Amino acid sequence: MSYAKLDAHCRALGALEHALSILGTDEATNMAPGGGEERAEAMATLSGMYHRQATDGHVRDWIETAKTEVLEPQQKIALGELERSYINMTCLPSDFVERKMRTSMRSEQLWRSARPNGDWQAFAPALEGVVSMMREEAAMRAEVLGLAPYDALMEQFDPGNRTAQITPVFTELKAFLVDFLPAALAAQEERLAKRPLKALSGDYPVERQKALGIEMMKAVGFDMNHGSLSISDHPFCGGVPSDVRMTTRYRTDEFLSALMGILHETGHGLYEQNLPKDWAHWPSGKARGMSIHESQSLFVEKQIGRNPAFWNFALPLVDTHLQENWTMEDLLPHVHLIKRGKIRVDADEVTYPLHVILRYEIEQELLAGTLEVKELPEAWDAKMQASLGISTLDDPKNGPMQDVHWPSGSFGYFPSYTLGALMAAQQWAAIARINPEVERQIAEGDFSQVNEWRRDNIWSKASTASTPDILRQATGEDLNPAYFIAHLQARYGQ
């Protein structure tokens, strides 16, 4: 039976994915400095092997034959998603995939060495190589999928997402934020003039922060039997659903950034841990894509973790672990602090979308060839000035060199962050509509009902529908920026 052959095929691919995922996590957390070259070589070879197996001609035959077999509804959905994934993967020949892996890993390594000194001249040629490669890739994908090149790239990260829907939403959001940000900053200044920020004690040992973080992870539902928390330079959530590898980084003079980072990654981890286990090796059993993934992390970090109600539960834990003795009035101004800045990953929820929309606009121009890498510092600066009133012209390290995405060959990925923020607000509103007690529950540290909704409407759906369809089925409507805008107005307005 062809369906059974496809099941074995998915299991073999699953093993390679498992290996690549753990090797990637290991590279960031445990690899010896001199091990990078061999690791890059091994991962490139395994990726090529994965790609060759995934795109083998037999698979198409098996899919076609399986369509004629008697299948359960879930099997039909799995088959459809496998076909979608197969078509996406057969856009690119194996040798291109290996070349891309090598080019982007080397460019990423160069980025790591050039970034600390902001050495744009050393880095730019590598980025040019990546951009030229990405133009090739976008063209190949567009051809096969019958999509515009940028949509064809986004399709990998969020099936069903299209600039035609996203650009108007981003345009509305940007227009709102450019007006709202100065007003919100002024309101904050007024509040802080009346009651200045309470200084942090500035002595937070890593071990205590870790214990606090793990208690929070468990409280919001993370299963420590199927995951762990360690340290890396750039926090991420990797590993596999049965063993989710979360990482964070700590500063000892401050605790909120690590704690919020942990809550963020916990959101990703909850999604992974609660995917349907029986379908783990089929594409339909995997997380839907980047923007829904980000909606899950931002749901925990922003909708829960920065909700004043949450801090009724969380503040006593902070006191216990870090020996602080804070009131809500001391803490919330820290949790809700907003400011203009150059760095996306340090941005708050008001300014963050402006960083993302800038990248969304620029990467479309880079791919279209209406902008070249050598013009990037000026283009970046102009947009930063227009939306955030900040110049980065003399500081490429904190301008176009700040992110790993482009050097590592991820184009079409950035919008997911802000789409995730919008979806998280829309999901929260859907929950609050049917469960008016949600804030009281969270204030008591009871996350069972909020997680039940997410399990039923997001986690268990995995990749059984497109990104816009999952959002629509869960919340009853298409992507609507009004919820996020209302959320910001309520939390940061006057």
Next chain:
Amino acid sequence: MSYAKLDAHCRALGALEHALSILGTDEATNMAPGGGEERAEAMATLSGMYHRQATDGHVRDWIETAKTEVLEPQQKIALGELERSYINMTCLPSDFVERKMRTSMRSEQLWRSARPNGDWQAFAPALEGVVSMMREEAAMRAEVLGLAPYDALMEQFDPGNRTAQITPVFTELKAFLVDFLPAALAAQEERLAKRPLKALSGDYPVERQKALGIEMMKAVGFDMNHGSLSISDHPFCGGVPSDVRMTTRYRTDEFLSALMGILHETGHGLYEQNLPKDWAHWPSGKARGMSIHESQSLFVEKQIGRNPAFWNFALPLVDTHLQENWTMEDLLPHVHLIKRGKIRVDADEVTYPLHVILRYEIEQELLAGTLEVKELPEAWDAKMQASLGISTLDDPKNGPMQDVHWPSGSFGYFPSYTLGALMAAQQWAAIARINPEVERQIAEGDFSQVNEWRRDNIWSKASTASTPDILRQATGEDLNPAYFIAHLQARYGQ
């Protein structure tokens, strides 16, 4: 050109080996407890994939054609070793390899859960399954290789090792030790009566022990740019030559066991790090086998690390890191302490070979079917009583349940430990013959010449000759227990 095809073939296999090796290390050091089942599944699938690729029929054709091509001498050796490895691997069908991986991983997991309570009844059926599978395997290997079944198993671990050579050596060694052990214990008792063991302070924080360990690793030549030291329940040296993963475990009431463990694993690590890099992906560029590997670890641990000369260099470092204030007369009796015990891994260099010879004898009987698993506790006890004067009948946890080897399907591996000890003594004697200054150099912390000999004669040879041939080329003679016996007499005699 077929040789070029084989080069690409070896590179693909190298990537899978890299993945399996890092996944194995990760399992022992970083995996979440609930991640075991998926990991076992992924590793079994990858092993099957490795085996299918390694044993593909094309490989035989390429090897045959490559033999007719114009090759450099090193390429001819590489081709010969690849053929040897190919024949060893084609002894077993892919489905048997996957079944073995699953059976042994599950049996190992059962062993891990049953061992703490010494639950022999729960564990024995799993071991019976493994033994029956190993009889199948030995028969299949023997058939193809034209060797006796046990020799065919040893051939995987140490090409060229045969019971015909080893049994007489072990018989001589066992006869010597059964007499020597009581005499050495009596001599020790006499010394300790005159000058009792100085008690340890018993307060050795893990971080300080780790710093001391890393300083020792670097001193004897370990490259920290291509390796690291972490913690696991069972110390091992894993990873890949470009990123050697050493582990140890610490007790805070005692420091010598961790330090000696680190020196031992450093010996393994030095071998891996100094293999010829250009041949890393070919079988001829890999470490020769288990007994030469063990000769390298025991060389560092016993020939160097327990040599009084070494402690002239090492003692001040212990003082610095652990704030001890010991003299050589305080320390050496700890370093050279011998005693009878049930546990192989806790044994000293005098008693260790008796533990190994016991297993060598028993596993041959298990495979031949002259002993069954249900008779194992009695057989073990009888041999322990005869050679070490200890009974394990009421303590299976510390009897036949103590080692991971059999539950994980490693038969024919145990002799390597003692063969390694014999070879290390033989290598040390060869060095001392041509370099009478070796002890003075070591006393000064200068390991350059001793490492140069090892690089030239062992490390750089990798798998370019059989185990007995490498020993013979390096030391000028066949395996000779006289060096090890003389070493024990000099260090532990009256």
